[in-house]
Amino acid sequence: MVSLPDSLDDLSRRNRYIVYYAVGLVAVVLLYATVYFYGMRTLEGATTDYTFFNAFQTVVETMTTTGYGADSPWSHPLMNLFMVFIQLTGIAVGFFTLRLVVIPLFNEAEVDLDSRLSPKRDHVIICEYSRDSAVLLDELRELDVDYVLISSDEENARALADDGYAAIHGSPQDAEAFERASIGAARAVITDAGDATVNTILTVRSIDEEIEVIALTDEGDMSEVLGSVGADTVLSPHAVLGQRLAAKAVDSFTAEIRDTVDLGGDIEVAEVPVPHGSALVGRPIRESGLGERTGVNVIGAWIDGELQLPPDPDAEIRDNTVLLVSGTTESIESLAAFSRPPRAVRRHDRIVIAGLGEVGRAARETIEAAGIETVTVDVADAEGVDVVADASTREGLTAAGTDSADAIVIGLPDDSKSLLAAVLAQEMNPDLEVLVRVTDTDATRKALSAGADYVLSVPRVSARMIAKELREEEILDPGGQGRLIRVPAAPFAGATIAETDIAATGCRVIAVKDAAGRTTVVDPGRELSADDELTLVGTDESVQRFLSRYDVTPTEEASA
DSSP, X not given: OOOOOXXXXXXXXXXXXXXXXXXXXXXXXXXXXXXXXXXXXXTSOOOTTOOHHHHHHHHHHHHTTSOOTTOOXXXXXXXXXXXXXXXHHHHHHHHHHXXXXXXXXXXXXXXXGGGGOOOOSSOEEEESOOSXXXXXXXXXXXXXXXXXXXXSOHHHHHHHHHTTOOEEEOOTTOHHHXXXXXXXXXXXXXXXXXXXXXXXXXXXXXXXXXXXXXXXXXXXXXXXXXXXXXXXXXXXXXXXXXXXXXHHHHHTTSSOOOSEEEEETTEEEEEEEOOTTOXXXXXBGGGSOHHHHHOOEEEEEEETTEEESSOOTTOBOOTTOXXXXXXXXXXXXXXXXXXXXXXXXXXXXXXXXXXXXXXXHHHHHHHHHTTOEEEEEESSOOTTOSEESOTTSHHHHHHXXXXXXXXXXXOOSOHHHHHHHHHHHHHHOTTOEEEEEESSTTHHXXXXXXXXXXXXXXXXXXXXXXXXXXXXXXXXXXXSOEEEEEEESGGGTTSBGGGSOGGGGTOEEEEEEOTTSOEEEOOTTOBOOTTOEEEEEEEHHHHHHHHHHHTXXXXXXXXX
């Protein structure tokens, strides 16, 4: 469904011009028809049978040069002069219609991208975002955060604008570009300009010393430098991604689950990947007995990269399934232990790290901090590299001992090589747990099909990190689809959870916090009060649907 703007102020400058033009054109036609009608009555002696609609038809025919009807010729000089004026007006109207509407519609190369922007206020300005811009812009759109993207690549800016995104062409090292993006009314600037990030930050600070600046970098050692020149927050998506992949790998060796969200009242939410060889593989969720065996509540599941909220009870748990569960720390750890397959007898646990870039280094630090041995393999002979080889080849994986390892974290910069490494590693060691970083969001499903147990994409993680900074909200992210929010229960006061239609939005209530601060698991028959707070989980789309339907503002977000 297409949403209409609340007012003309919400339209882009070009669309406002079109509206003004259409209204003016209608007014001119009606004015001409009125003058022509009285001219025909008084100067041409038209009978009383001659109506305003006859005059309206003649004016339209004349302005569009389709004919003059039965009224011509005219005998009075004033009428002839008026008809000439209408004809000239029609030519002018045709020219402006062609220039303002028709040509921009079929030849967008001549359209000024700035004219497509609607007025901005309390928005964010994004500079040179190179991690699949559409993923971030879609994320901001779902979160109802307004934005303007500045790109120095005119083709890229035009392509994004043609797809409906608020993008303009300009240099983020040029103050004029920020002025065109309405920096005076913006709330934050996000820069991902690579080597030009420092220049961009200094440009922003020369315009506004108070605006929040969020900088992204792929080099962890640049954080201090970027902070010193004016960045308020420095995000390193590759480092976070490596840590999260490593945390998942470490979790498979212990009963401890580190990556959880605390809801209060000893209730937590966590992701639990189902590893190869687990007793759960092949069972429908309803027959898994997880609630009875471990005490957890299965609130969602990522199956083949698709998030199901709630999960289909008949959905089959597969090797690459990630369960989204709530419960106590003990019950979640019990699930992790229950889902883990019995390990073959080995002298020690070992994890292979393929690629020792920013992702690989962050993963190695996390894994070694847990006391687990690592073997690193990279094509470049650098500090920390144990095996110098191509990790996307059978020879390289063999040299790293993949056939006898327990897990492999693949952090190669090329997605094709990462997918090849995942397939080869699975073939060499069917019991191996495979965790993969991909640079293209579309490669996530391919990696799962290639046998990966857990996949994170750089664009999705980057977008979620930015969203968390802007909205201070906690997001669970194996596939980049889950949001966790707290909202007041006032719209549902006096009703039970079962009686509300929250589920119709696609969201699910997973905990309730009362006025005394006690958080409890969901009881569908409990009557809600206006002082309660609900914790909901859902996709980006379903959360936005819920917030729009009930016109509520999330309260303090759940914190990890």
